[in-house]
Amino acid sequence: MAKVLVTARSVAASSESRAILESAGHExxxxxxxxxxxxxxxxxxxxxxxxxxxxxxxxTAKVMAAGSPSLKIVARNGAGYNNVDVEAxxxxxxxxxxxxGANTISVCELVFGLMLSLAxxxxxxxxxxxxxxxxxxxxxxxYGKVLGVLGTGNVGSEVIKRAHTFGMTIVAFDIVHRTELCxxxxxxxxxxxxxxxxxxxxxxxxPVTVDTRNIINAGTLRMMKKTVFIINTARxxxxxxxxxxxxxxxxxxxxxxxxxxxxxxxxADNLLLTLPNVIATPHSGAYTKEAVSRCSVTAAQEVVRVLxxxxxxxxxxx
Numbered sequence: 001m002a003k004v005l006v007t008a009r010s011v012a013a014s015s016e017s018r019a020i021l022e023s024a025g026h027e028x029x030x031x032x033x034x035x036x037x038x039x040x041x042x043x044x045x046x047x048x049x050x051x052x053x054x055x056x057x058x059x060t061a062k063v064m065a066a067g068s069p070s071l072k073i074v075a076r077n078g079a080g081y082n083n084v085d086v087e088a089x090x091x092x093x094x095x096x097x098x099x100x101g102a103n104t105i106s107v108c109e110l111v112f113g114l115m116l117s118l119a120x121x122x123x124x125x126x127x128x129x130x131x132x133x134x135x136x137x138x139x140x141x142x143y144g145k146v147l148g149v150l151g152t153g154n155v156g157s158e159v160i161k162r163a164h165t166f167g168m169t170i171v172a173f174d175i176v177h178r179t180e181l182c183x184x185x186x187x188x189x190x191x192x193x194x195x196x197x198x199x200x201x202x203x204x205x206x207p208v209t210v211d212t213r214n215i216i217n218a219g220t221l222r223m224m225k226k227t228v229f230i231i232n233t234a235r236x237x238x239x240x241x242x243x244x245x246x247x248x249x250x251x252x253x254x255x256x257x258x259x260x261x262x263x264x265x266x267x268a269d270n271l272l273l274t275l276p277n278v279i280a281t282p283h284s285g286a287y288t289k290e291a292v293s294r295c296s297v298t299a300a301q302e303v304v305r306v307l308x309x310x311x312x313x314x315x316x317x318x
Contacts, residue, residue, distance in 0.1 A: 002026045002307050003070075005045060007037055008055035008077045010287070014296035017053070024304045026051075035265060036083070039063055046071065051303045053077060054084070056264070056283075061088035068092045073306040075299040078103060078286060079154070082208055082235060086316050096316040097302040101154050102294035103286030107233050107259075108158040110285045111203055114257030115142065117279050118229045119201075124276065140227075143167040148199025150192070150215070152178055155233070156205035160185050171195050196223040202230045208237035218243040221252060229255045233285045236262035245271040248278060259285045 004026050006012045012030040021028050031037070031045050036056040046052065046067040052059070053075045064071065064085060073095040074084055081096060089096045117123055120139035128135060147163045149156050149172040157178065163170050164185040172181075173192040181187045192215075196202070202224070206212045216230065216239040230253065232239060241262055247253045255277040261270065264283055272278050286295065302312045 002050035003048065004028055004051045004053065004303055005049040006030045006053045007032060007042070007045075007057045008053050008296075008299070009033075010055070010292040011053050011077050011296040011299055014293065014300075016293060017296040017300035020297065020300040020304060024308070026304070026307065042066075050307060051075065053299045053303060056083055059084040061085045064088045064092050064094055068094070073097065073303055073312070075099075075302045077295040077299040080207060080235065081316055082237070084316075090317075095306050095312055097299070097306070097312045098314045098316060099295040099298035099302075100314055102298050103291040104154045104158055106288040106291035107155045107285035108162065110259060110281065111155075111159050111231055111233055112162060114231050114233070114259070114279060114281075115201055115203075115229065118231075118255045118257050118277075123279055142201070145169070145200035146171060146198050148172070148195040148202040149205065150174075150195065150202070151205035151234070152176075152181060152187075153205060156203075157181055159203055159205070160187055168201075171198055193220075193223060196220050197225075199228055200225065202228055204230070204232045204234045204238050206234055206238060208235045213237050214240040216240060216244060218246075221247040224253055226252060227254050229253075229257065232256070232258040232260060234260065236260045236264065241270070241272055245275065248272070248275050255279070259283055 004021050009032045011017050012032045018028050039058040039060045039062060042057055042063045043066050046063055048070055050070050051073045059074050071094055075097045077099055079098055079100050084096055086096050121137040125137055145168055147168045147170050149160060152172050152174045160170055160181055170187045171190050172187055173195045177189050248256055257279045259281045260283050305312050
Protein backbone atom coordinates (compact mmCIF):
# COMPACT_ATOMS: atom_id res chain seq x y z
CA MET A 1 0.00 0.00 0.00
CA ALA A 2 1.46 3.35 -1.07
CA LYS A 3 0.92 6.50 0.99
CA VAL A 4 -0.55 9.43 -0.96
CA LEU A 5 -0.33 12.80 0.80
CA VAL A 6 -3.02 15.23 -0.35
CA THR A 7 -2.37 18.89 0.47
CA ALA A 8 -4.66 20.35 -2.19
CA ARG A 9 -7.87 21.30 -0.42
CA SER A 10 -10.17 20.61 -3.36
CA VAL A 11 -8.68 17.15 -3.92
CA ALA A 12 -8.96 16.34 -0.21
CA ALA A 13 -12.69 17.05 -0.46
CA SER A 14 -13.16 15.04 -3.66
CA SER A 15 -14.84 11.68 -3.16
CA GLU A 16 -13.95 10.80 -6.77
CA SER A 17 -10.20 11.20 -6.30
CA ARG A 18 -10.30 9.33 -2.98
CA ALA A 19 -12.17 6.47 -4.65
CA ILE A 20 -9.62 6.27 -7.49
CA LEU A 21 -6.68 6.08 -5.09
CA GLU A 22 -8.23 3.76 -2.55
CA SER A 23 -9.54 1.38 -5.22
CA ALA A 24 -5.94 1.10 -6.43
CA GLY A 25 -4.95 0.05 -2.91
CA HIS A 26 -3.35 3.32 -1.79
CA GLU A 27 -3.71 5.17 1.52
CA UNK A 28 -5.31 8.61 1.21
CA UNK A 29 -3.70 11.00 3.72
CA UNK A 30 -4.90 14.60 3.94
CA UNK A 31 -2.98 17.58 5.26
CA UNK A 32 -4.81 20.78 4.35
CA UNK A 33 -5.05 24.29 5.71
CA UNK A 34 -6.63 27.63 4.90
CA UNK A 35 -3.80 28.56 2.55
CA UNK A 36 -0.94 26.82 0.70
CA UNK A 37 1.71 25.21 2.90
CA UNK A 38 5.17 26.69 3.21
CA UNK A 39 8.41 24.75 2.78
CA UNK A 40 8.65 24.34 6.56
CA UNK A 41 5.14 22.89 6.74
CA UNK A 42 5.83 20.46 3.89
CA UNK A 43 9.11 19.30 5.43
CA UNK A 44 7.18 18.06 8.46
CA UNK A 45 4.79 15.82 6.53
CA UNK A 46 6.51 14.64 3.34
CA UNK A 47 8.98 12.05 4.72
CA UNK A 48 7.81 8.50 4.10
CA UNK A 49 5.08 9.24 1.55
CA UNK A 50 5.06 7.81 -1.95
CA UNK A 51 3.11 10.57 -3.68
CA UNK A 52 1.94 14.13 -3.09
CA UNK A 53 -1.07 15.77 -4.69
CA UNK A 54 -0.32 19.45 -4.18
CA UNK A 55 -2.06 22.73 -4.68
CA UNK A 56 0.05 25.88 -4.57
CA UNK A 57 2.19 24.52 -1.72
CA UNK A 58 5.96 25.08 -1.75
CA UNK A 59 7.49 21.89 -3.15
CA THR A 60 11.12 22.98 -3.01
CA ALA A 61 14.37 21.06 -3.48
CA LYS A 62 14.52 20.56 0.30
CA VAL A 63 11.00 19.14 0.31
CA MET A 64 11.86 16.80 -2.56
CA ALA A 65 14.98 15.63 -0.75
CA ALA A 66 13.03 15.07 2.46
CA GLY A 67 10.57 12.91 0.56
CA SER A 68 13.24 10.88 -1.20
CA PRO A 69 13.71 8.00 -1.79
CA SER A 70 10.08 6.96 -1.18
CA LEU A 71 8.56 9.94 -3.02
CA LYS A 72 7.84 9.00 -6.64
CA ILE A 73 5.46 11.70 -7.87
CA VAL A 74 4.26 15.22 -7.15
CA ALA A 75 0.93 15.72 -8.93
CA ARG A 76 -0.31 19.29 -9.25
CA ASN A 77 -4.08 19.62 -9.43
CA GLY A 78 -3.75 22.50 -11.86
CA ALA A 79 -1.85 23.69 -14.90
CA GLY A 80 0.97 25.67 -13.26
CA TYR A 81 4.06 24.54 -11.39
CA ASN A 82 5.76 27.75 -10.22
CA ASN A 83 6.06 26.47 -6.65
CA VAL A 84 7.50 23.08 -7.68
CA ASP A 85 11.25 22.70 -8.16
CA VAL A 86 11.13 20.58 -11.30
CA GLU A 87 14.92 20.47 -11.72
CA ALA A 88 15.32 19.04 -8.22
CA UNK A 89 12.60 16.52 -8.99
CA UNK A 90 14.44 15.43 -12.13
CA UNK A 91 17.68 14.95 -10.20
CA UNK A 92 15.92 12.80 -7.61
CA UNK A 93 13.89 10.79 -10.11
CA UNK A 94 10.57 12.26 -8.95
CA UNK A 95 7.88 12.73 -11.57
CA UNK A 96 5.96 16.03 -11.63
CA UNK A 97 2.57 16.04 -13.34
CA UNK A 98 -0.11 18.60 -14.11
CA UNK A 99 -3.82 18.61 -14.91
CA UNK A 100 -3.74 20.65 -18.15
CA GLY A 101 -7.02 21.83 -19.59
CA ALA A 102 -9.07 20.66 -16.63
CA ASN A 103 -9.78 24.21 -15.43
CA THR A 104 -9.64 25.98 -18.80
CA ILE A 105 -13.33 26.81 -19.15
CA SER A 106 -13.72 27.95 -15.56
CA VAL A 107 -10.75 30.33 -15.74
CA CYS A 108 -11.88 31.61 -19.13
CA GLU A 109 -15.33 32.41 -17.82
CA LEU A 110 -13.88 34.31 -14.86
CA VAL A 111 -11.92 36.46 -17.35
CA PHE A 112 -15.21 37.66 -18.79
CA GLY A 113 -16.68 38.10 -15.34
CA LEU A 114 -13.82 40.44 -14.47
CA MET A 115 -13.96 42.22 -17.84
CA LEU A 116 -17.67 42.93 -17.53
CA SER A 117 -17.34 43.88 -13.87
CA LEU A 118 -14.72 46.49 -14.76
CA ALA A 119 -16.43 47.75 -17.91
CA UNK A 120 -19.82 48.13 -16.21
CA UNK A 121 -18.60 48.85 -12.67
CA UNK A 122 -20.83 46.03 -11.39
CA UNK A 123 -19.33 45.61 -7.88
CA UNK A 124 -19.41 49.35 -7.21
CA UNK A 125 -22.96 49.79 -8.43
CA UNK A 126 -24.12 46.76 -6.47
CA UNK A 127 -22.59 48.17 -3.28
CA UNK A 128 -24.29 51.54 -3.84
CA UNK A 129 -27.71 49.96 -4.39
CA UNK A 130 -27.32 47.93 -1.19
CA UNK A 131 -26.53 51.19 0.59
CA UNK A 132 -29.78 52.75 -0.68
CA UNK A 133 -28.34 54.77 -3.56
CA UNK A 134 -29.83 54.70 -7.05
CA UNK A 135 -27.00 56.55 -8.80
CA UNK A 136 -25.78 55.02 -12.04
CA UNK A 137 -22.14 54.84 -13.14
CA UNK A 138 -21.43 55.23 -16.84
CA UNK A 139 -19.91 52.04 -18.24
CA UNK A 140 -18.59 50.85 -21.58
CA UNK A 141 -19.35 48.00 -23.96
CA UNK A 142 -17.08 45.15 -24.96
CA TYR A 143 -18.44 45.21 -28.50
CA GLY A 144 -16.00 46.78 -30.95
CA LYS A 145 -13.21 47.07 -28.40
CA VAL A 146 -9.70 45.67 -28.92
CA LEU A 147 -8.86 42.70 -26.75
CA GLY A 148 -5.15 42.04 -26.29
CA VAL A 149 -4.27 38.47 -25.31
CA LEU A 150 -0.82 37.62 -23.97
CA GLY A 151 -0.56 33.87 -24.38
CA THR A 152 -2.81 31.84 -26.69
CA GLY A 153 -2.62 28.44 -25.01
CA ASN A 154 -5.54 26.60 -23.45
CA VAL A 155 -7.17 29.48 -21.57
CA GLY A 156 -6.12 32.22 -23.99
CA SER A 157 -7.61 30.39 -26.96
CA GLU A 158 -10.95 29.88 -25.17
CA VAL A 159 -11.02 33.59 -24.30
CA ILE A 160 -10.41 34.41 -27.97
CA LYS A 161 -13.34 32.23 -29.08
CA ARG A 162 -15.75 33.97 -26.73
CA ALA A 163 -14.39 37.46 -27.38
CA HIS A 164 -15.08 36.94 -31.09
CA THR A 165 -18.73 36.24 -30.23
CA PHE A 166 -18.81 39.48 -28.23
CA GLY A 167 -17.78 41.33 -31.39
CA MET A 168 -14.35 42.32 -30.13
CA THR A 169 -11.27 42.89 -32.30
CA ILE A 170 -8.62 40.48 -31.08
CA VAL A 171 -4.84 40.87 -31.16
CA ALA A 172 -2.36 38.62 -29.41
CA PHE A 173 1.25 37.93 -28.61
CA ASP A 174 2.74 34.46 -28.25
CA ILE A 175 5.92 32.71 -29.32
CA VAL A 176 3.81 30.07 -31.08
CA HIS A 177 1.25 31.34 -33.60
CA ARG A 178 -1.91 29.27 -33.90
CA THR A 179 -3.12 29.67 -37.47
CA GLU A 180 -6.49 28.05 -36.75
CA LEU A 181 -7.32 30.87 -34.34
CA CYS A 182 -6.42 33.45 -36.98
CA UNK A 183 -8.62 31.73 -39.55
CA UNK A 184 -11.64 31.10 -37.35
CA UNK A 185 -11.71 34.15 -35.10
CA UNK A 186 -9.91 36.90 -37.08
CA UNK A 187 -7.07 36.91 -34.58
CA UNK A 188 -3.97 38.95 -35.49
CA UNK A 189 -0.61 38.23 -33.90
CA UNK A 190 1.43 41.36 -33.17
CA UNK A 191 4.59 42.20 -31.31
CA UNK A 192 4.20 42.33 -27.56
CA UNK A 193 4.57 46.11 -27.48
CA UNK A 194 1.98 46.61 -30.23
CA UNK A 195 -0.50 44.55 -28.23
CA UNK A 196 0.16 46.83 -25.24
CA UNK A 197 -0.42 49.91 -27.38
CA UNK A 198 -3.63 48.76 -29.08
CA UNK A 199 -5.54 46.95 -26.33
CA UNK A 200 -8.67 48.33 -24.69
CA UNK A 201 -8.74 45.19 -22.58
CA UNK A 202 -5.57 43.21 -21.90
CA UNK A 203 -5.73 39.67 -20.53
CA UNK A 204 -2.72 37.69 -19.28
CA UNK A 205 -2.33 33.95 -19.91
CA UNK A 206 1.37 33.24 -19.50
CA PRO A 207 3.49 31.29 -17.02
CA VAL A 208 6.02 33.21 -14.94
CA THR A 209 9.45 32.80 -16.50
CA VAL A 210 12.63 34.84 -16.68
CA ASP A 211 11.18 36.56 -19.76
CA THR A 212 7.65 37.17 -18.44
CA ARG A 213 8.19 38.06 -14.77
CA ASN A 214 6.90 41.61 -14.17
CA ILE A 215 5.92 41.92 -17.83
CA ILE A 216 3.47 44.55 -16.60
CA ASN A 217 5.83 47.23 -15.34
CA ALA A 218 6.38 50.98 -15.44
CA GLY A 219 7.68 50.86 -19.02
CA THR A 220 4.94 48.70 -20.49
CA LEU A 221 2.22 50.55 -18.58
CA ARG A 222 3.33 53.79 -20.22
CA MET A 223 2.69 52.22 -23.64
CA MET A 224 -0.96 51.53 -22.87
CA LYS A 225 -4.11 53.56 -23.39
CA LYS A 226 -5.39 55.45 -20.37
CA THR A 227 -8.69 53.62 -20.86
CA VAL A 228 -7.23 50.10 -20.76
CA PHE A 229 -8.47 47.45 -18.33
CA ILE A 230 -5.98 44.70 -17.43
CA ILE A 231 -7.16 41.21 -16.44
CA ASN A 232 -4.84 38.75 -14.67
CA THR A 233 -6.09 35.22 -14.01
CA ALA A 234 -2.63 33.69 -14.56
CA ARG A 235 0.06 34.51 -11.98
CA UNK A 236 0.77 37.47 -9.72
CA UNK A 237 4.44 37.39 -10.70
CA UNK A 238 3.54 38.73 -14.15
CA UNK A 239 2.81 42.11 -12.60
CA UNK A 240 4.96 44.65 -10.79
CA UNK A 241 2.29 45.54 -8.24
CA UNK A 242 3.91 48.78 -7.04
CA UNK A 243 4.15 50.21 -10.56
CA UNK A 244 0.64 48.99 -11.34
CA UNK A 245 -0.73 50.67 -8.21
CA UNK A 246 0.89 53.95 -9.19
CA UNK A 247 -0.54 53.77 -12.71
CA UNK A 248 -4.03 52.95 -11.44
CA UNK A 249 -3.99 55.67 -8.80
CA UNK A 250 -2.75 58.36 -11.18
CA UNK A 251 -5.21 57.45 -13.93
CA UNK A 252 -2.47 56.23 -16.27
CA UNK A 253 -4.67 53.17 -16.85
CA UNK A 254 -8.36 52.62 -16.09
CA UNK A 255 -8.64 49.44 -14.04
CA UNK A 256 -7.35 46.05 -12.99
CA UNK A 257 -9.20 42.79 -12.44
CA UNK A 258 -7.17 40.02 -10.82
CA UNK A 259 -7.52 36.53 -9.46
CA UNK A 260 -3.93 36.34 -8.29
CA UNK A 261 -1.28 38.29 -6.39
CA UNK A 262 2.49 38.04 -6.02
CA UNK A 263 1.88 37.01 -2.40
CA UNK A 264 -1.17 34.92 -1.61
CA UNK A 265 -3.16 35.72 0.32
CA UNK A 266 -2.13 39.34 -0.20
CA UNK A 267 -0.90 41.32 2.77
CA ALA A 268 -3.51 43.47 4.48
CA ASP A 269 -1.55 46.56 3.47
CA ASN A 270 -1.29 45.61 -0.22
CA LEU A 271 -1.77 48.95 -1.98
CA LEU A 272 -3.85 47.49 -4.81
CA LEU A 273 -6.60 46.68 -2.32
CA THR A 274 -6.97 50.37 -1.45
CA LEU A 275 -8.10 51.32 -4.97
CA PRO A 276 -11.71 51.48 -6.20
CA ASN A 277 -10.67 50.57 -9.76
CA VAL A 278 -9.28 47.18 -8.69
CA ILE A 279 -11.53 44.11 -8.58
CA ALA A 280 -10.00 41.05 -6.93
CA THR A 281 -11.01 37.44 -6.39
CA PRO A 282 -9.14 34.91 -4.16
CA HIS A 283 -7.45 32.74 -6.81
CA SER A 284 -10.81 31.17 -7.56
CA GLY A 285 -10.56 30.91 -11.34
CA ALA A 286 -10.46 27.13 -11.23
CA TYR A 287 -12.74 26.85 -8.23
CA THR A 288 -15.94 25.60 -9.80
CA LYS A 289 -17.60 22.25 -9.17
CA GLU A 290 -16.78 21.12 -12.68
CA ALA A 291 -13.13 22.19 -12.73
CA VAL A 292 -12.43 20.88 -9.23
CA SER A 293 -13.77 17.49 -10.24
CA ARG A 294 -11.74 17.33 -13.45
CA CYS A 295 -8.50 18.47 -11.79
CA SER A 296 -8.88 16.14 -8.82
CA VAL A 297 -9.59 13.12 -10.99
CA THR A 298 -6.69 13.86 -13.34
CA ALA A 299 -4.22 14.26 -10.46
CA ALA A 300 -5.35 11.02 -8.82
CA GLN A 301 -5.16 9.12 -12.10
CA GLU A 302 -1.61 10.36 -12.70
CA VAL A 303 -0.57 9.16 -9.24
CA VAL A 304 -2.04 5.72 -9.90
CA ARG A 305 -0.23 5.49 -13.25
CA VAL A 306 3.17 6.37 -11.80
CA LEU A 307 2.86 4.18 -8.71
CA UNK A 308 2.04 1.14 -10.82
CA UNK A 309 4.98 1.79 -13.14
CA UNK A 310 3.13 3.32 -16.07
CA UNK A 311 4.09 6.47 -17.98
CA UNK A 312 2.05 9.53 -16.87
CA UNK A 313 0.07 11.45 -19.46
CA UNK A 314 0.92 14.96 -18.28
CA UNK A 315 4.47 14.95 -16.94
CA UNK A 316 6.48 18.17 -16.73
CA UNK A 317 9.90 17.91 -18.34
CA UNK A 318 12.55 20.55 -17.84
